[in-house]
Amino acid sequence: MKIETIAIHAGNYIDPSSKAVIQPIVMATTFERDEDGGFSSGYQYSRSANPNRAALEQVVAQLENGVEAAAFSSGNAAGMSVFQSLEPGTHIIAPDDMYHGLRNQLKTLFAGILEFDFIDVNDTDILKSHIKQNTGIIWIETPSNPLLKITDIKKVVNVAREHNIKVVCDNTFATPICQQPLTLGADLVMHSSTKYFGGHSDLMGGVLVTAEKSDWWEKIRNVQTMGGAVPSPMDCYYLTRSIKTLPYRVKGHVHNAQLLARFLQNHPRVEEVMYPGLASHPQYEIAETQMSYPGAMISFTLKGGEQEAKKVVNALKIFIQATSLGGVESLIEHRASVEGPDTKTPLNLLRVSVGLEHIDDLTADLEQAMA
Known part of the structure; x- marks a missing residue:
């Protein structure tokens, strides 16, 4: 089957x-x-x-x-x-x-x-x-x-x-x-x-x-x-x-993530986008070989450091600032804050679990938050 x-x-x-x-x-x-x-x-x-x-x-x-x-x-x-x-x-x-x-x-x-x-x-x-x-x-x-x-x-x-x-x-x-x-x-x-x-x-x-x-x-x-x-x-x-709906949900998540990653990659306030579906990813070719789809998790760093990252998170309206991933709703978090004082995660990094909302609403929300 x-x-x-x-x-x-x-x-x-x-x-x-x-x-x-x-x-x-x-x-x-x-x-x-x-x-x-x-x-x-x-x-x-x-x-x-x-x-x-x-x-x-x-x-x-x-x-x-x-x-x-x-x-x-x-x-x-x-x-x-x-x-x-x-x-x-x-x-x-x-x-x-x-x-x-x-x-x-x-x-x-x-x-x-x-x-x-x-x-x-x-x-x-x-x-x-x-x-x-x-x-x-x-x-x-x-x-x-x-x-x-x-x-x-x-x-x-x-x-x-x-x-x-x-x-x-x-x-x-x-x-x-x-x-x-x-x-x-x-x-x-x-x-x-x-x-x-x-x-x-x-x-x-x-x-x-x-x-x-x-x-x-x-x-x-x-x-x-x-x-x-x-x-x-x-x-x-x-x-x-x-x-029962996992295959179709994941495909929807991936579709949105691919579009959102490209949006972030082209945004002037974004420093780096970490997403295996982008050709700029250092292990892109490995992902292409062993993955059917590149997944729906994205991490990105913002110019301006930790405070700018936290400002963006707090300005979002549709993305929910919360830990976890994989739900139908889009989540975002300042990951270093979650991991504690011994974290090696960049302080200007935001981790996104891309949900199933309309992609236009997600990009518009990020656009207004980074404006």
């Missing part, structure tokens, strides 16, 4: 009792045993499995061309389950431009438990020089948050294979509509399903998808079920419902 068809049908089943064409929401926390004490339904307790979570995991696994998925209560919970599955002392190589929530998770919650280096993973020489005997995973994030760097997935995978190291890719910015890391050799894909999967800024979730069932994947599954950081049946239902 094509990806649009998978999005609609892979997470849905017809209820056998009512014949409802949309799956019911199963709110039960526990399930009746058989006469012999077994669980022929496959469900015992909702922390370990629930029909709505099973449906969500099934559709996401198929969208990413994986064999199985595991859903979590947030993107951070999904990422943390990967770190929790590793043996103490495992070394992680991560990108120097990375979502600050997971970077801070490593630096605070796993300090002294895991080892980690934050480097330019796209530089093969630097990458190879940081590999140790105890290196367990190379974590990549492409496009990256917030500088929109593109990592050559195949190149990193080739290096990892030489040393029997697993590659995990945060695919949140791209979604499986724009990029499918497992088909490029990655071992595991992560999403904050709060973002484009949810698509309406009204629920939280995270998900991991594996290329193969392995002992490592079973450890991650154990973290999910024993730790219990799982999404509610209601959240799973709404995520599965939102995914």
